Each structure stands twice: as C-alpha cells, then as structure tokens.
Amino acid sequence: MSSRETIVNGAVRVRFAPSPTGALHLGGARTALFNWLFAKHFDGTFVLRIEDTDQERSTQEAVETILKGLSWLGIYWEEGPRDGGPFEPYFQTQRLHIYKKYAEQLIKEGKAYYCYCTTDELKKEREKAAKNKAAPKYNKKCRFLNAEDAKELHVSRRNKVLRFKMPEEGKTIFNDLCRGEVKFENELLDDFIIMKSDGFPTYNFAAVVDDHLMEISHVIRGDDHLSNTPRQIQIYQAFGWNPPHFGHIPMILGKDKARLSKRHGAQSVTEYAKEGFLPEAMVNFLARLGWGHKDQEIFSRKELIELFTLDKVTNSPAVFDSDKLTWLNSHYIKESLPERIFDLALPYLEKAYPKLKLDDKDAAGIAYLKKVITVLQERLRLITDIVPASEYFFKDITSYDEKAAAKHFKGEETTKILEDLKRSLSELKTFDKPSIEDVFKGLAEKLKVKLGGVIHPARLALTGRAVTPGMYDVIEVLGKEKVIERLEKAIKFMG
Incomplete structure (x- = not known):
C-alpha cells in the first residue's frame, strides 16, 4: 500500500520529537528529514516537539544544538520552539499538568493503577526471570x-x-507504512509505567497524549521504536482515540553491520558542518539511507519532495558509507557557485593564514583569493580541504616532494628547462592562461621534449608538490613575480 493511500481527510501532520540529551546525530537527522519530506510531499505540517522529560540528561545547550543542526539541513518547522503554534507549548516539561490530567482519567476509569513495589522487589523479579x-x-x-x-x-x-493495564489476551495489530501488517501478543507485554514517582510521564504515555492533542496523523520513526507501538496503540484505545498511522524506518548500521556509532566515523550534524560538508550533500546522503528511487544517486531538494513516499523505504538496515558522503559532498562543491565556496572557505583560510585578514576595501586580496578558490574548487572533497590544498598560494615553498624531486629535479637538462621557462615567462606581456600554455608548448617543441617534461619540473618548482590542478591555471593565479622568484629558487636548489 502506498503512503498516498493512507492519508486521512488529506490532512498530514507529522512530528520530530528529539530528546535534548546530546547533539543531533545522523539517525535523528534522517528521522527528521523523512518526516519533513513526507509533510512537504503531501503539503502537510511538520511539527518540532522537544521531549525533555529526562531531567538528569536534558540541557538547553542540546536544544540549541538540535535546532542549529535542523536549520543547517534546511529542515524548518511550521510549529515548535521559537515559532510556537496552535498546540503550544512544544516542550514536554511545560506540559506536565496535561499529562497529570489524562493520567487521572485512566485511574478513574480503572485503566491504570498505582504500583508500590520497591526497587529491591523489582530487582529480585528481574533476577528471577533471568535465572529462568x-x-x-x-x-x-x-x-x-x-x-x-x-x-x-x-x-x-x-x-x-x-x-497501564494492558489486556491479558488477544493481539495488537497495526499496518506499518514501511513494514506491512505487524502483530504483538498482548500477554507478552507487561503493565508498563506511564507516570514516574516524580510526577513526570514516561515516553510512551507523553508521546501518545501529545500526538493526539497535536493532531499528528503519521508517526514516522526508527524501527527501534517498533516495540513501543503496541503499548501506545493500547493507550489510544483506552482513551477512545484513533491512533495515527505508524511507519518505522530501518536503523543505520556501520559497514561491519553493527549499530552506527562514533567508531564508524559517524558524528553529529554540527560536527559535519564544521568539517566542511555542505547541507545539500548531507540531505542527499541521509535520504538515501533506507530510501531510494530507481538507480538515481543525486537528488535535488525539489526532487526529494516530489518523489518521497514511505512505500519506497526498505525494511533492511541502511549502511553508513563515509566514502559515499564525501563523494556526494565533492559533487555539490563542484556544482556550487564560486562565490558561495568563497564565503564558506574564507573563515578556514583566515584562521590558517592570519595575515590573510580581508576587508571589503582589499579588492586585490579578495580577487586573488577568489582566483585561488576557482582553481581549487574542482578538487575539493570538503570545504576544509581548501587549507592544505591552497598552501602554496599563500606560503613560500620551503621544501619539495622527495619522490617527485628524485624523478624530476635531476640533470642539467632539467635545469636548462627551468631556466628557459623562467626567461620565456618573464618576457610575457600578457600573463594569462593562453599565453602561458603557448610558452610551455613552444618550449617543449624547441627543446624536443614531451610537454610533461616541462610541466612536471615546473609544477614541483612552483608548488613543491607532484599533484596540483592544471599548471597553466596555477601559474596565472600565482602571478609573474612569484613564479619567476620560485623558478629561480628551484634552479639554485638543483645547482
């Protein structure tokens, strides 16, 4: 059954309800994205609710980090923190009076009861079960x-x-939008806690009350919540409420098929942003973790919204592939306007090269930096790659790649090539890429050597490296004065 066939009265309201006990990690970010895409696909409403009832671990700092991560991804909410909405407040700690009211209703109707068992008594019961x-x-x-x-x-x-008084017989059955029909034997589910001794609700109770009052039509979440669903459905039925549609998306695993963690290289969303990943690359990557459309790999945000439905979500776990994420990021860097990459790269460059503090009046400095970024953009995997990649544009050459030097800096023939190259470049009246290319080709023809025989020693002399972007582009950006100076230095080094 397709997701489109499950819409009730055409009104779609979904929610992302993180616990602010830490940063926004990939699993949570994907859940938020799937909910957001689902809402946008059906012209629905995306609600952000903060489930902060874990008082020991919840922090305001984590709330801000989560909001920052969602904003960076371009996942904006119609209702929630900051913006409010018709069902506020959107923080569970501000809704305790609501949970108390509905808990008292269940007590009054004989559908919930107080448990007075001590911690020691419950511990002995668990030990007994483990023994058996x-x-x-x-x-x-x-x-x-x-x-x-x-x-x-x-x-x-x-x-x-x-x-909560669970039924002692029968089955709880529901149609999962991702997995099809799911059944649970009621006798296997215990009478779970819905209100703790401190007056705070448990997850299962608060989520049901909030989802009902906020008119949530679809609950889309990780399949680690699958076992919570029969309990929540029973609460809905106890109140006489219609439960929402449920869809449980597969968990994310590392390449070793273990649950995704930091040891697989996974980080928080904000950490990925700091490392130089672009939000559109992350969104594209997250969307493909458990969802797909034919063999397509690259999706614009518009395409994702148009194509996303839950019937295309797989049941098998998604595998986190950091190489795929990096590949996607390099693609989006290449596709970006140079002006955008300039804005993103500038903070990293200014930190790496303190003398590079630019202001709006430094037209020459800004122009030079833009040329550097334009030359390097095609080769960047991350925005942060700009720092090591651009070093020879901002620092003097103090050493040469040893392996390349052993191969390309040897013999009088190489010295003559660099001397002739220096002379020809210094005589250029127009120091641009076509003129520079003519010099190299003319010199190779004159000296009867392959073009690489001129380019390789020149690259090493001018950058200290064996691999760079196109040599003619690099030389044009470096400028005549710096190029002549570095060629002279390399000639002396060889002599």
Whole structure:
C-alpha cells in the first residue's frame, strides 16, 4: 500500500520529537528529514516537539544544538520552539499538568493503577526471570491488590508509580507504512509505567497524549521504536482515540553491520558542518539511507519532495558509507557557485593564514583569493580541504616532494628547462592562461621534449608538490613575480 493511500481527510501532520540529551546525530537527522519530506510531499505540517522529560540528561545547550543542526539541513518547522503554534507549548516539561490530567482519567476509569513495589522487589523479579531465562516482565502484583491494602500502601510508600493495564489476551495489530501488517501478543507485554514517582510521564504515555492533542496523523520513526507501538496503540484505545498511522524506518548500521556509532566515523550534524560538508550533500546522503528511487544517486531538494513516499523505504538496515558522503559532498562543491565556496572557505583560510585578514576595501586580496578558490574548487572533497590544498598560494615553498624531486629535479637538462621557462615567462606581456600554455608548448617543441617534461619540473618548482590542478591555471593565479622568484629558487636548489 502506498503512503498516498493512507492519508486521512488529506490532512498530514507529522512530528520530530528529539530528546535534548546530546547533539543531533545522523539517525535523528534522517528521522527528521523523512518526516519533513513526507509533510512537504503531501503539503502537510511538520511539527518540532522537544521531549525533555529526562531531567538528569536534558540541557538547553542540546536544544540549541538540535535546532542549529535542523536549520543547517534546511529542515524548518511550521510549529515548535521559537515559532510556537496552535498546540503550544512544544516542550514536554511545560506540559506536565496535561499529562497529570489524562493520567487521572485512566485511574478513574480503572485503566491504570498505582504500583508500590520497591526497587529491591523489582530487582529480585528481574533476577528471577533471568535465572529462568525468561524475558523480564512485571508480575502485576499491585494490579490485583484489594482496596484496603492499596489504601495502606498509598499512604506508607511515597515512591509509587502509575502503570497501564494492558489486556491479558488477544493481539495488537497495526499496518506499518514501511513494514506491512505487524502483530504483538498482548500477554507478552507487561503493565508498563506511564507516570514516574516524580510526577513526570514516561515516553510512551507523553508521546501518545501529545500526538493526539497535536493532531499528528503519521508517526514516522526508527524501527527501534517498533516495540513501543503496541503499548501506545493500547493507550489510544483506552482513551477512545484513533491512533495515527505508524511507519518505522530501518536503523543505520556501520559497514561491519553493527549499530552506527562514533567508531564508524559517524558524528553529529554540527560536527559535519564544521568539517566542511555542505547541507545539500548531507540531505542527499541521509535520504538515501533506507530510501531510494530507481538507480538515481543525486537528488535535488525539489526532487526529494516530489518523489518521497514511505512505500519506497526498505525494511533492511541502511549502511553508513563515509566514502559515499564525501563523494556526494565533492559533487555539490563542484556544482556550487564560486562565490558561495568563497564565503564558506574564507573563515578556514583566515584562521590558517592570519595575515590573510580581508576587508571589503582589499579588492586585490579578495580577487586573488577568489582566483585561488576557482582553481581549487574542482578538487575539493570538503570545504576544509581548501587549507592544505591552497598552501602554496599563500606560503613560500620551503621544501619539495622527495619522490617527485628524485624523478624530476635531476640533470642539467632539467635545469636548462627551468631556466628557459623562467626567461620565456618573464618576457610575457600578457600573463594569462593562453599565453602561458603557448610558452610551455613552444618550449617543449624547441627543446624536443614531451610537454610533461616541462610541466612536471615546473609544477614541483612552483608548488613543491607532484599533484596540483592544471599548471597553466596555477601559474596565472600565482602571478609573474612569484613564479619567476620560485623558478629561480628551484634552479639554485638543483645547482
């Protein structure tokens, strides 16, 4: 069944609900992207909700980092933090009174009960289950307390929690938009906690209340949440609410098929931004983690919105490939306007070369830098590559690549090539690429050597390297004065 066939009344409302306990990592970013693309595809609404009920680990700094990461990716929300909306507040810690109200309703209707079991009692139950090689499951002791015992415990024990009464038989069945029909045996699911002793809700309870009140039509999330779905559906049914459509996307694995982590090279979204990745490369990369359209690899944002549906999401885990991400980034760098790369590269260059502090009045400096970036742009994998790639444009040559020097800096013939090249270039009245190319070709013909016999020693002399962008482009950007100076230095080095 296609996602389009599951739309109810044509109104699509999705949400991304991160916990602010750390930075926005690739898994969360992909979930946000899939929700955003789904909303845009159906002209729906993308809601951002902050699930900050973990008071020990949630921080405002993490909230800001998540918002910054989403903004960098170009994932903007119609409702949520900063912008508000008709169902605010969008922070769960500001909605505690709402959860309390609905929890009291379940108690009143006999669909939830207080559990007075101590930590030690629950620990012993888990140890007993482990010993019997059984899945840990609450024994429902407090579910069947008589009124007198329950009243006594309610007074004597402060650390009580609220548990939901799960059906003891039957099945919870739902149609997953990515996986098809999914069934859970109710007897295998325990009476889970919905309100903790500190008055804060658990994830399953708060998510259901919020999703219902915020009129969320589709819940799209990682398949690690699949086991939460039957519990949430039972809460919906207890309130008499219609549950949303659920779609569980596959987890992301490393190349070793283990769950993605830092050891696979995965970082937070903001770290990727600092390293010189472009947002469109990251969006393209994330979109292809578990979703695809034929054999197409490159997608514009517009294409993604037009093509994205959940029926194209695979069930098998997606594999993180850092080489693919870097390849995509190099593609988008090549496709970008030089002016954009200039703006992105400038902070890195100014940090690497303190003397390069440019202002709007330094027309010559800006023009030179733009030429450097234009020459190097085709070869950049990351924006940060501009620093090592451009070094010979901003620093004097202090050494030569040893392997290349052993091959290209030897014999009187090479010395003569560089001397003749210096003389011919110094005589040029117009120091541009066509004129420089004519000099090289003319010199190779005159000295009866292959063109590479002139280019290779010249490249080494002018950059200290064996590999660079096109030599004629490099020479034009360096300028006559610097080129002559470096050729003289190389000739002395050889002599």
